[in-house]
Amino acid sequence: MPQPTAAPTLAGRMCMQSGQVVFAGSGPGDPDLLTLKALAALQQAEVILFDRLVSPEILELAGPQAILENVGKEGFGAQVSQQHICNRLITHAQAGKRVLRLKSGDATLFGRLDEELSACDAAGVRYQIVPGITAASAAVAGIGQSLTQRGRNSSVRYLTGHDTQGFADHDWQALARPGEVAAIYMGKKSARFVQGRLLMHGANPATAVTVVENASRTNQRVLETTLGQLPADLAEARFDGPALTFLGLAPRASLTALPDLPVQTDLKMELA
Amino acid sequence: MPQPTAAPTLAGRMCMQSGQVVFAGSGPGDPDLLTLKALAALQQAEVILFDRLVSPEILELAGPQAILENVGKEGFGAQVSQQHICNRLITHAQAGKRVLRLKSGDATLFGRLDEELSACDAAGVRYQIVPGITAASAAVAGIGQSLTQRGRNSSVRYLTGHDTQGFADHDWQALARPGEVAAIYMGKKSARFVQGRLLMHGANPATAVTVVENASRTNQRVLETTLGQLPADLAEARFDGPALTFLGLAPRASLTALPDLPVQTDLKMELA
Structure with a gap:
């Protein structure tokens, strides 16, 4: 099997400077979904401040010179405040280090960037x-x-299940309409709240809902359910990894006929 | 400057099979924003069907065995129908080729996947x-x-400025509210339509609007404007590359003080 080799021209515009911070998204977990630019930053950085959800396989790609600091909010406990993270960034940068701030997924979406x-x-x-x-x-x-x-939806909404004030409020009336598609981040704990709000605003309980745990990772799991069944099915699934909830989307019907698609569709059958 | 080298474990789960199609997003144009997995597919594919907006720098990364077919809708003229693209995919796959269908950006967003x-x-x-x-x-x-x-917005909407029926209709009332943030794809031609709909639903003409042309490419340009000024400023800017319009976002105020940020903010000044 051919192996990818990064050509010399690649990541040509990534040259980390002393005292500079690179904010990079590590993607959802599969190291093969890193960008070439993020890989270059991992290899060049002297200090890497990383979040809890950055996968170990990705951290292994750091250069030998890199000092890795876990600033994950749950990893260190609640005492790792946003202020602390900011202070660490500034301290390292002002000491002249090449600093990489690595956030899981895309740093510009729900990343407190x-x-x-x-x-x-x-x-x-x-x-x-x-x-x-x-x-x-x-x-x-x-x-x-x-x-x-x-012909189905010409827009999609990305939203978060909870914010600093608790469960996040949204335009439930618009989201409850038939044909709406939304990607709900951090939606596990808020599943019952989201379900309640949507049903209250007239959403059809038969609306397709799919929850993907550990997207792109080897332990990815898929729960195919409906809005009406979401909280019960989610409780039964006992997902403990990061999960993405799709409102208005079901897995493609042909998936089970295509065994090499990287998706597990037997979970719902196990649960049923 | 250290060069990235793809470790042998990378793209380990990308092994294209004969007769299989890989649908991959090429990103917005900068080859350094390719994922390792997409790069592996470029290097392994025997046939690559690519869209008009896939940048030449990315196509240069294809393996020497690859046959490249331009199926860009404007590149070939209007006669390259969706049906033709589907036929080419199937023909090559059924001939046992390793087929890469390369779409610009993310294939799952406005990609007719x-x-x-x-x-x-x-x-x-x-x-x-x-x-x-x-x-x-x-x-x-x-x-x-x-x-x-x-504290500003806990959701973001991605929408398209036009669809097969012409200018796309959306929930303008919701989009017109203060604090809404939306990314409008293919919004150049529909700028006056979008502006009209939003103002009709009570949007503030002073709402920040930013248009980014050729995002991530070396010829990236940024137009900082307002909803009220959008059509006029856009006409004057004469963007001819792909453009992304942000409703409710202005460039970070500190950008001009940071000359190494990959952004051009002098365009509005040129225009003013």
């Missing part, structure tokens, strides 16, 4: 941002669907 | 889907912003 950019701005620290593959893209590929489809 | 997947299903052709970096992610990184922000 702004707070860290503002801290850099305030301290006069230079930075650049490298986009990554967001979980929704990997998850939808895993169920053989696309996020938009001619 | 479903029609091609259905054609494969109908013909019994096996496939897999490799997600890519979508233009919105690269564009927002280019203006130093993020698509969501705590």
Whole structure:
């Protein structure tokens, strides 16, 4: 099997500078979904501040010179505050290090990127941002669907199940309409809340809902359910990895006929 | 400067099979934003069917055995129908080729992926889907912003400016609300239509709007404007590359103070 070899021209525009911070998305977990630019940053960085959901396989690609700091909010416990992360970024950058801030998925989506950019701005620290593959893209590929489809939906919404104030409020009336497609991040704990709000606004309980756990990873699991059954099926599935919930999308019907598609569709059957 | 070298374990799960189609997103244009998996597919494919917006720098990474077919809708003229693309995919796959269907951006967003997947299903052709970096992610990184922000917006909408029926209709009332953030694909021609609909539904003409042309490419340009000024400023800018329009986002204020950020902010000044 041919192996990819990065040509010398690749990542040509990624040359980390001393005292600079690169904010990069690591993608959803599969190291093969890293961009060439993020890989270059991993290999060049002297300090890497990483989140809890960045997979170990990705951290193994760091250069030998790199010092790795886990600033994952759950990994270290609740005491790793956003302020602490900002302070660490600034301290390392001002010490002249090449700093990589590695966030899972795409740093620009639900990544609290702004707070860290503002801290850099305030301290006069230079930075650049490298986009990554967001979980929704990997998850939808895993169920053989696309996020938009001619004649079905010409828009898609990405939203979060909870925010700093608790469960996040959204335009439930619009989301409850037939044909709406949404990717809900961090939607496990808020599943019953989201279901309640949508049904209250007239959503059809038979609306397709799919939950993809560990999208793109070797332990990816797929739960095919409906809005009406979501909380019960989710409780039974006992997902403990990061999960992406699709409202208005079911896995492609042909999936079970295509055994080499990287998706597990037997979960619902196990549960049923 | 260290060069990235793809470790032997990388793209380990990408091994294209004879008679299989890999649908992959090429990202927004910068070859360094390819995923390792897409690069592996480029190197392994025997036939590559590519869209008009896939950049030449990316096509240069194809293996020497690859036959490249341009199926771009504008590249070949209007006669390259979706049906023709589907036929070519099936013909090559049934001839036992390793086929790569390369779409710009992320194949699962506004990529008409479903029609091609259905054609494969109908013909019994096996496939897999490799997600890519979508233009919105690269564009927002280019203006130093993020698509969501705590306390500002906990959801973001991706929509298209026009569909097969002409200008696409959307939930303008919801989009017109203060604080809404949306990424509008293919929004150049529909700028006046979108502006009209939003203003009709009460949007503030001072709402920030940013248009990023050729996101991530060396010829990236940024137009900072407002909803009220959008059509006039866009006409004056004469963008001829692919453009992504952000509703509710302005470039980060500090950008001009950070000359190494890959963004051009002098365009508006040129225009003013």
